[in-house]
Every structure is written in structure tokens, then in C-alpha cells.
Amino acid sequence: KAGVTQTPRYLIKTRGQQVTLSCSPISGHRSVSWYQQTPGQGLQFLFEYFSETQRNKGNFPGRFSGRQFSNSRSEMNVSTLELGDSALYLCASSLVASGAQNIQYFGAGTRLSVL
């Protein structure tokens, strides 16, 4: 069974630009969560999508948004990039929504560098 696939693996953008990251969950998984990993803040929850609906959102500005498609694939978008957005963005998929007894499986991440 294929794991969680994130594309692209690496991205370099400049301040002010926008970026879209993609995540394909494990087949059959309906929940997709996004996390930001930085050396200073560690792993922080961005948002979760389940059945095309955003269930939860972490403490991030509105520049961070996402969506989920009917096949459970998800995208996250960051607009008006800032230097501080440089991070590893991780996607995780699970069978059921968070809060239940679910297990999240992580992808390899997309490393975003903002210059």
C-alpha cells in the first residue's frame, strides 16, 4: 500500500509570492492534516480536513489555507509568503477524523525556502 505522498519535495520562493503544496493520502484514508515543522517552534498543527470539510484549524494567520477534494487529496496554500514561512510542511493521513482513536501517518514533507 502506498504511503502518504507529498509534492513537490522542495520549493524555493521569494517573499510576497504564493505557494501550493499537494498531499495524496493513503488509499482509503479520509482525513488529512497539515503541520509546519521549524527548528524553533517544532511541529505545529495547521489544519485538518475530513470529507472535504475543514474540521480544525491551528493558530496560523489567514494566509494559510487548504482544501480537500472528493478523492481525499489535499492542497495547502500560503499567500504573500514571508521569510518566517520557511519550514518543512508535513501532511498526515488517517482513516478517521482526529479526536477518535485514529493514527496519523506522515509523508516525507515539502521543504519550503522563502528568500
Next chain:
Amino acid sequence: AQSVSQHNHHVILSEAASLELGCNYSYGGTVNLFWYVQYPGQHLQLLLKYFSGDPLVKGIKGFEAEFIKSKFSFNLRKPSVQWSDTAEYFCAVNGPGGGADGLTFGKGTHLIIQP
């Protein structure tokens, strides 16, 4: 909001030494608890989980963890470490029910095993 504390940010051990990594969380209700590991150059992988039942849980590669509700702790242990255990270890908590803010992670413990 939940918080997770990992007391040791860097741990250096020799092969065959015993390991215990501390993890404390702040949420007072029922929680789901996890330890994830990130080997160099690899994605986050689940080591073990606790949902309910026996507070001593066993995971992959000889790791185990004990949930002590009265101490809000979920410490990770391994009786004899190997060089291949060198990695970053993350404790994570997920509260049940709707509105849970995804997984809350500790800042991680960087474990180095010297041969």
C-alpha cells in the same frame, strides 16, 4: 490548549545502555498518546500509541511506554539501545471528541547512540 513537554532535548548514550525519555502533557481529560520517531533523512514513523486499557504499551523495535495518568506522563523506554536508534523522538497528544486541535507535539529529543 494542550501542551506537551519533553524534558531532554539532546541525549547521548552508548550502545547497550538503557533509555528513558520523559514526556508530560497538560490536558486533563481523556487523551490519546503517541511516540513518533524520525530517523535521519526519513519521515515521521509511529513507534507506539496508547488509547486505553493496559497503561504499559509495547511498540516496534523493542520500545515501550508507560502511561501514568496521575502524573500526566507517557515516558518512552528501551532496555538496551542500538546505534540504529539514533534519531529524533517526538511525544504527541490528541484529545478525543470534536474540536481537537490535531496532534500536539513536544519539541522532540535528539538521541545519539555512540557505538
